[in-house]
Amino acid sequence: MSARFKMSRKGVGQLLRSPMMQAEMVRRATVIKSVAESIAPVGGPTDPHAGRYKASFYVTSTARGGRRRDRAVATVGNRAYYARWVEYGTEKVPAHHVLLRAALAGGR
Template identity: 60%
Template sequence: MAAKFKMSTRGVGQMLNSPWMGGEILRRAEAIKTAAEVLSPVGGPGDPHPGKYKGSWYAKVQRKPVGRSQKKRPVGVVGNRSYYARWVEYGTERVPAHHVLLRAARAGGG
């Protein structure tokens, strides 16, 4: 005879808000940040900001409303503080897109 499983919605919420879950989310965000740093382009000798983009990555955990219930849950955030990060990621008419964050996220965080 198979045992029955009854999920506790409250228990799942407690698990998602537990310190170990926040730690795991941060670990994965840090792994994506590390991959982004490795993939970041660094300009040549004429670059006025060599290495600024590569050194501007950050990873953190924020509590944000998620899902239909809009209850706050820990969410991993990876970003870049350089003002031109958007142009490096998506490109311009003169600069090809590098898709650094996209490639870093696809690489895992696992």
């Protein structure tokens, strides 16, 4: 006798928003945050903001994320006002791609 499976859209939606799934997303985001902190540039002795970028990473989560607001998500970000310039670079400073490299290395 073969097994049969009938998918329940409501059940899948509940699974995607469940506390278990949200906890897993937070766990993965925390790993990415740790990697980002370990590879973040700190600055030199004359830098007035030495260490601020590295100390400004954070993790947030919600059960209603994604394009359709139908799944648990966790986000890693940086609150330093110059974080985008560190990530993407400027005409004078090369891009470091800290969050990109952290996501590629640590999201497992």
